[in-house]
Amino acid sequence: MLIAAISGGVDSIVLLDLLSKRYKTSDIIVAHVNHGIRVESSEDADFVRKMSAKYGMRYRQIDLNLGLHASEEVARDQRYTFLRKLSKEFNAKIVTAHHADDIIETIAINLVRGTGWRGLAVMSAKDIYRPLTCFYKNDLLLYAKKNGLEWREDSTNSSDLYLRNRLRKRIKTLNPSIKQNLIQLWRNQTKIARDINKETAKFSKNSRYFYLMISNDVAVEILRNFLLNKGIAQTRPQLNDILISIKTAKAGSKRTLNSSVSMCFSISEFWLEFC
Incomplete structure (x- = not known):
């Protein structure tokens, strides 16, 4: 169908x-x-x-x-x-x-x-x-x-x-x-993106300590995959801001991701709260 x-x-x-x-x-x-x-x-x-x-x-x-x-x-x-x-x-x-x-x-x-x-x-x-x-x-x-x-x-x-x-x-x-070269670049990058998505899916976690211990670039990709699996798409700047919150937010606080989802923080973990 x-x-x-x-x-x-x-x-x-x-x-x-x-x-x-x-x-x-x-x-x-x-x-x-x-x-x-x-x-x-x-x-x-x-x-x-x-x-x-x-x-x-x-x-x-x-x-x-x-x-x-x-x-x-x-x-x-x-x-x-x-x-x-x-x-x-x-x-x-x-x-x-x-x-x-x-x-x-x-x-x-x-x-x-x-x-x-x-x-x-x-x-x-x-x-x-x-x-x-x-x-x-x-x-x-x-x-x-x-x-x-x-x-x-x-x-x-x-x-x-x-x-x-x-x-x-x-x-x-x-x-x-030039158009043909751009399309070939797109095909290559699409394959790379899928491979990265597959690998980062293995590390999707909600531990704040985990994100503190890895590089920002890797953390952003893992966070992106974590959120997408929950049906939440975010831009790169938004992901960077969320990562800062994961690393620095006070326990008991929360951050709004969109009109229906917030991210909540304890001392060691974060989780999503759907309205």
Whole structure:
């Protein structure tokens, strides 16, 4: 069973068409997120619903009404929360239409923002299947036109208000060989990240003394893995701050990690408290 994340754009419509040729339509559930960010969001949802019916696939939708000023990060988090909920409900694998240019853009965003080495290992979640990462945007456009596919255009893709759009214009001018090198770098870093995750999982502990005895870089990776296993994702700066709390917080104190989780401290240990 597959949960296909379909926005209505050319990438996702190509994905939908390819899935229909490889899998039984009864095994595919089309998932659409109406973020409520653009005026035409409802029209996109109607289009995807009709495409689902055309292919004979089940359809699920969520309306978020995030508003015009919602950030890309907020929209993404809400989107994946919905997709993972469906994945759990139907015991299905999530499939997205991310392609090679998406990977390069995301790496560029992370580099501009000054993220650590993990910023090169983007889109590596094991619970998400991304079958189009071998292809570039132009490949998908050619396929769509050749097969007479219809799709929706996202008006925000032309807006310079978004960092991704500004970087996309520059990335388009890159030599193809540079793009290929970046994709190879991504593959290498993704493998390294998975190996590190596997090793750090062996040392996930809640002993404050343990974190005092190891180097900060290693401690951050182990702490990151510890929190992710609890379903809590944190940025590198946030992890650094949490590590300081683990080492210095007074017994009996607590630190808020997000709106629903706090970290509590005794003299020798820390633990998570869910609201």
